[in-house]
Amino acid sequence: QVHLVESGGGLVQAGGSLRLSCAASSRTLRTYNMGWFRQAPGKEREFVSYISRSGSTIYYSDSVQGRFTVSRDDAGNTVYLQTGSLKPADTAVYYCAAMESLRLPVQFMGSYDYWGQGTQVTVSA
Numbered sequence: 001q002v003h004l005v006e007s008g009g010g011l012v013q014a015g016g017s018l019r020l021s022c023a024a025s026s027r028t029l030r031t032y033n034m035g036w037f038r039q040a041p042g043k044e045r046e047f048v049s050y051i052s053r054s055g056s057t058i059y060y061s062d063s064v065q066g067r068f069t070v071s072r073d074d075a076g077n078t079v080y081l082q083t084g085s086l087k088p089a090d091t092a093v094y095y096c097a098a099m100e101s102l103r104l105p106v107q108f109m110g111s112y113d114y115w116g117q118g119t120q121v122t123v124s125a
Contacts, residue, residue: 002027002114006096009119012086020081020119022096030076033099035112038092038121045095047107049081059106064090086123093118 008020022034033052039045049070050059058070069082079096097112105111 002029002032002098004096004098004114004116006094006116006119009094009121011122011124013124014087016086016123017082017084018086018121020083020094020096020121022079022081022116023077024098028076029072029079029098031100032114033102033106034070034072034079035097035099035106036070036079036081036094037097037109038090038094039118040089040092043092045109047109048094050106051079052102061107083121086121088123088125091121091123093120 003025004022005025006022008018012018031053035050036048037045038048047061048064051070051072055072067085072079095118096116098114099112103111
């Protein structure tokens with residue numbers, strides 16, 4: 001069992017950036033493949049990004065490709081989602097998720113074992 005905690009959300013103007021963080025409260029994330037998802041009001045939760053436990057495999061959704069960057073620190077304790085060129089359409093609650101063993105597709109919510117509570121990102125026009 002791993003308890004995930006996201007941070008770094010907030011209110012930002014269009015074109016701005018935020019760095020979201022995901023950490024485990026009691027253990028390292030080194031052994032987990034990690035995903036980021038988001039859920040906008042009235043919409044289903046959608047895939048944003050994925051990073052493998054080694055960091056060698058990374059995916060992005062088409063909607064954030066080229067604007068967001070996922071990474072993990074060398075110690076394996078924190079996973080980051082650097083957002084940039086934010087648009088009002090990026091407004092959502094952002095969630096990180098952990099996958100113990102690789103399951104495909106990584107864009108599928110059901111492939112993940114643990115979820116954080118989310119952090120709100122609001123982009124004003």
